[in-house]
Amino acid sequence: MSMIEFHDVEKYYGDYHALHDINLTIDNGETVVLIGPSGSGKSTLIRTINGLETIQKGQLIVNGQDLAEKKTDMNRIRKNVGMVFQHFNLYANKTILENIMLSPRLVLKRPEEENKKFAMELLDRVGLADQAPKLPAQLSGGQQQRIAIARSLAMKPKALLFDEPTSALDPEMIDDVLNVMKDIARDSDMTMLVVTHEMGFAREVANRVIFMADGQILEDDSKEKFFDGQPSNDRARQFLSKIITH
Ligand SMILES: Nc1ncnc2c1ncn2[C@@H]1O[C@H](COP(=O)(O)OP(=O)(O)OP(=O)(O)O)[C@@H](O)[C@H]1O
Numbered sequence: 058m059s060m061i062e063f064h065d066v067e068k069y070y071g072d073y074h075a076l077h078d079i080n081l082t083i084d085n086g087e088t089v090v091l092i093g094p095s096g097s098g099k100s101t102l103i104r105t106i107n108g109l110e111t112i113q114k115g116q117l118i119v120n121g122q123d124l125a126e127k128k129t130d131m132n133r134i135r136k137n138v139g140m141v142f143q144h145f146n147l148y149a150n151k152t153i154l155e156n157i158m159l160s161p162r163l164v165l166k167r168p169e170e171e172n173k174k175f176a177m178e179l180l181d182r183v184g185l186a187d188q189a190p191k192l193p194a195q196l197s198g199g200q201q202q203r204i205a206i207a208r209s210l211a212m213k214p215k216a217l218l219f220d221e222p223t224s225a226l227d228p229e230m231i232d233d234v235l236n237v238m239k240d241i242a243r244d245s246d247m248t249m250l251v252v253t254h255e256m257g258f259a260r261e262v263a264n265r266v267i268f269m270a271d272g273q274i275l276e277d278d279s280k281e282k283f284f285d286g287q288p289s290n291d292r293a294r295q296f297l298s299k300i301i302t303h
Contacts, residue, residue: 058085060084060085060119060120061118061119061250063080063082063117064115065114066117067112067114068101068110068112068113069113076101076105077271077273083248084248085215085246085248087248087265088248088262088263088264089249089264089265089266090252090253090263091250091267092253092254092267093268094270094296097272098272100221100252103220105124106138106218107131108131108134108135109140119137119216120137120138120215132164136212139210139217139218141202142205143221143222147205147208150192152190153185153188153196154180157180157211158172161176161212176211182210183203183204183206183207184203184237185204198226198230199229199230199233200233202222202234206222206234206238216247217247219251220252222251223253223255239261259280259283259284263280264279265277265278265279266284268283270292270293275290276288276293
């Protein structure tokens with residue numbers, strides 16, 4: 058079954074043509090890495106999936122629902138499709154534990170005791186159980202990002218979208234976040250779509266690597282073909298050689 062389907066999708070910001078003729082299917086349980094130069098449309102593409110950006114043409118089906126249809130319930134999509142942002146977006150005036158418990162309480166009406174138990178399990182899973190009573194500002198960036206991941210997982214989503222989750226972090230924090238993401242990719246049947254330049258992550262856990270430039274998908278390969286067999290697109294090859302040598 059496919060979790061996400063783009064059919065001939067076009068996206069404009071005013072006159073600016075941000076996504077060109079996007080055709081892409083991501084199956085349940087796949088881990089897909091999306092790479093490409095700055096401004097190529099990667100964020101735009103993933104933000105269309107949970108309706109943070111609208112599309113102007115084509116069809117986008119997420120978890121069996123057509124996003125263009127008026128009756129489509131965006132809250133239901135967002136219940137099933139979580140998102141982790143570059144800048145964490147935690148609630149600054151709520152404790153770490155409250156950050157994780159809030160959406161399950163409000164949206165899923167999860168009973169308080171069960172909610173707390175699951176939140177503590179997730180905190181443990183991301184290695185931060187001892188931080189539960191603190192406020193986000195008392196944590197490092199890497200710790201905040203692991204909390205943001207735990208917060209998304211608390212909704213038990215079918216898919217998780219990651220928009221450059223490590224690019225705002227100091228280098229020494231990056232591995233802790235990537236390790237949490239790798240564990241999720243290996244141990245869960247969730248679909249993951251990850252915009253990142255972390256090729257180690259892609260090599261270890263991705264099923265596919267997609268390369269975008271100028272709002273178009275220029276390459277969509279298995280991890281093996283992308284890294285070992287070389288992408289067939291010139292720009293994808295050049296991009297890969299640049300990020301891997303840096
Ligand atoms: N809200 C907006 N209004 C107008 N143009 C936008 C808007 N958001 C993005 N763009 C433009 O669309 C293009 C694609 O942006 P997008 O953020 O999707 O690229 P990206 O590949 O994620 O880049 P980066 O790696 O730098 O985050 C860019 O040229 C950007 O300036």
